[in-house]
Amino acid sequence: MSDELLQLFGVTISFLLSLLVFSYLLGDNPMYRMAMHLFVGVASGYATIVVFEAVLIPRIQNIISNPDSTQRGLAAVPLVLGWLVLLKVSGRLAPLGNIAMGLLVGVGAAVAVGGAITGTLFPQIAANFLDPLQPPLGSGRTVAGWAFDVGVILFGTVTALLYFYYGARRLPSGQIGRPALILIPATFGQVFVTIALAALYAGALATAFALLSERVLFMWTFITGDLTQTVLPTILQNLGLG
């Protein structure tokens, strides 16, 4: 089978699987489930193979081939810990994997927290200390425009933070509610939060349409190109009809 036929076969399978996924528009059906199961299975198998070939086998080979026993011992520690994690699948031997899991979770939490502080919290706080009168160099922004932008950023940040201030007290009118000093900025903060959420929704929608357009383009191309120009003639030719 030539490479063209293999490519044609692969494109045809992709087309069929795309149709099966789109069949979900008519509701949950076995065709859709079959496509999902096939995708999950192929992805899992692919990931397993990659892990074995890219991680496990090379490291085991390093342990075996390392002439230094100390290095071998140190290299075997992760392997042993990984083997203990695998024991979690057994109900009776699962406690043996707690050590490795504890180490993994603890180190992961420490790494995540440290990274969040140094990589997100402090940089983002520092990013809000903007000089409104001095636009960034090379941005071409005017001072007024830059000052407006800085003002909007500052106002939006403060009001959004005030929106998440949960506290109520008895007002002089007898009603229970937020004090006016918090209520008004929080209302604006709600607007900024809503805009942020709308941007996220718009981004998700844009991603969805980007993927849909790509799939539609693929199918349209297959139908108008490969199917009519390559697949069907090939099939008819093999059947003696073309």
Next chain:
Amino acid sequence: MADPDAESPGEEPRKEQTDWLGRLRGNMPAEADEPETSPTKGTKETADWLSRLHDLEDSEADDEAESGGWQPPPTAALSDEALAPPPPPEAGDVPDWLKESAIKTGSLQPTPPAQPEEREAEAPRVPLTEEVPDWLQPSLAAVQSPDEPPADEEKPVEDEPPGWLQATTLGATPAPEAPQAAAADDAGLPEWLSSEPGPEPESPAPAPPGTADLPGWLLAESEESEPDSTPIGTSDLPAWLLESEDSAAAGGTASLPDWIPGEPDDAATPAHAADDVIPDWLAGLTDAAPSLAGTDILAAEEEPETEADDTIDYQPSASENLPDWLEPGSAASAPPAAATEPGHVGDIDFSEFLVDTEAGAALPTAGEVTGDELPDWLADIDVDAPGTDTEAPALYAAEAGGVDSGTLDWLDSLSSTAEESPPTALTEESPSIFPESEAAAADVTPADDDLPDWLASVRPRDIEPAAPDTGQLQDMPLAADMPDWLAAMRPAGLELPDVQPPRAVVAPEEPATAEAASSALDEPAPAGASDADSPELPEWALALEEEEPAVEPAPMLQPVDDFNETAGPLAGMRGVIRAEPSVSLPGRPGESVANFTVTDWQKEQAAIFHKLMRAEIEDLPEAPKRKLQLPFAVDRLLVFLALALAVVAPFALEQSFFDTPNPEFYPSNRALLQSIADLPQNSLVLVAFDYDPGLGGELNDGMEALLVQLAERGQRFALVSTRPAGVGVAQAVAEAALARVEIDAAETYGVQYVNLGLIPGGAIGLQAFAADPVSVIDVDFIRGDSPWGMDVVAGVDSLSGFDMMVVATDSPAVGRGWLEQVRPQGVPMAAVVTGATQPLLQPYAEGDNPQFVGLSGGLAGAFVNDIIAPRGPSAVSRRWDSYSAGILAAGLLLLFGNVVWMTVRLARPESRSESSPGGTQL
């Protein structure tokens, strides 16, 4: 036989027993007596119900011991003085069963309560005393003879004797001649009567096989007392009796009393019962005074069972000392007809023995008994005393004269009670189970000075008033205490009455304490026993009952803390000490400290939540059936058709409807491309593909354009991924990009680019990779060799060896992870993200010192890249119209939906109130 468990009352009589037994058994070897008198041995082998009988005898013995001797000297007929009402005995000297009778006759006043042990011990005695054995009934008749009527006798016996007495006497009248004839003739005497008198024990005569239905051990007795009785078959014997015979034959009687042939292992066997019932003193008495009726009876029981060494010499040898009525021919009545019921221990009719004694046929006369073998009391019997030739047997020494008036009081009360009480239905089917006890209680009329106290106490002082003649057995009260095995042996014809506990029939003793009395009175009546059937409470009990309320319990102090424990082992107990100090107990607050203060908006929210929750539990009305049932949702299909039309139409029309994006509005994209353009040639760029193939439709085009930019500029790049699937995506995109610039990917692998493969461990792996990339990446993805030896990454041992990093991801977390873990190394970093991720990562690309030097987001960013650095026809441009049309259609649908919703809401105010409040008021 004293009960070892008994209190002190049993000790002294035991000593006296030894003394008088020593006198009685002058010729007996001391070794033979010891086992018999040992109370412990016999008691240990006795069942509980038998132990009660032991206690009974002990208590009786105590009473006798206190009252003096039991056998008065044979004197003349009872005198008026003798039969006169005796002075009220002291309470401590009168047994309880006698007290009731005495109280009824007015001869005894309620006495102080007795010891509880005595009450317990005498509990089963009353049924025994209620039943007047046959052999005693003639004596009763003699006592109540017209010549010597009791002083308090209301109705002379001779005028109209009670039915039970009539039956007894009538039954005695047609006695067969055989016993008398046998008594006259030595040849007809049983072996035990014909044996030689002397100290040597007499071997028991073997029971003739197949003679009667009696048990083996009784068979010999009946055989000897009634030689002409109907032979009984041993086949009718119960197993335990047969076993008893076997054991007796085996000689396993070392621990048995003399008169017992053998003691079965089972302590509940009747043989054992008989063993325990017969007191030792009685056994010894039969040695010395076999001619006495009562002792003859016992001797008749003992004789065939005793071993050679232990056999008591009851051979009559002092017939001259016997009273007249004991002498042959003195009895006016013949022995009653045999009334034995086979197969039952209680079926032994000891009246037969008595009759034999009365007739003088089967029993040795008193004159045959040598004087030195007789005890003192027996020696004091005046044979020639007037009244000895009366019809009553000489057993009742009051007839024989010389009777202590005080001693014979019990006879007076007995006779009077017998007249007052209904006749005892002592039928053939109702022989007493424990004839020995009855004999010991009824036939013994001791002389107070000759008997030990405990023996004197055995003397029956009264006969319990018989229960109303219900046609039932008189020994039925015993049925309550009757063991199962014995009850099972009861003949089927016998009707078991309602069980009445012996305590209810017993003449109540005065309890030692008021509490004991009250407890005794508080005992529940037996089931089925009516008030009429239950015995009346004695006066002393009634008096106690009346006095009881006077003893008011001391008022108890109410617990101050009525705390009820609810946890722990003391749960449920009230008044316990609290585990926690009272100061730490939570008190009731003075006023509400936490009142909910809610706003109207919060109330509305709560109402909405309540409505939602109520809808979950309420039954929704059945939705109206649609006219057209479709297998799918129409609305969903319509939306999809609208969007699909918008997406597909640009391809079908092949006409552009939307303008290309202006790069001026995408500064991040421009910054990204500018960063790449600013890289020096042959720079090394690390490109991370951290997304799955599913998102390739959005990111692949942008990454492909980026790699094209790098390839065209002669930059090297190394591919890496933290996702297993991303490694393959990276390789595919790289090959596609290189193809666009007409570079053979296979040839340039390792030179211009390399796929480092997977970075395992997520954020930890990123940190490790940032610290030491060589140690994390062992092999590359394509060749499987160490990439660090390839030309493309030669000399790189840290991240600083890379000139730039580009991260392509669809996850904000992954993008931040790269920033947080790898960015601090100082390497410029750019990102290519999806449209959904861009809003979250865009802040990292803004500001004076952005963390991302460039950011390309979504399909638009990819298109901008193609616009800024065009390399041939852009794949994005082909679907830009489709993408734009789709977003426009989605926007229009959203707008249309909101308009419709607002229109409906304005048109239906009620729906507005039910729906969400919409704009919130903070």
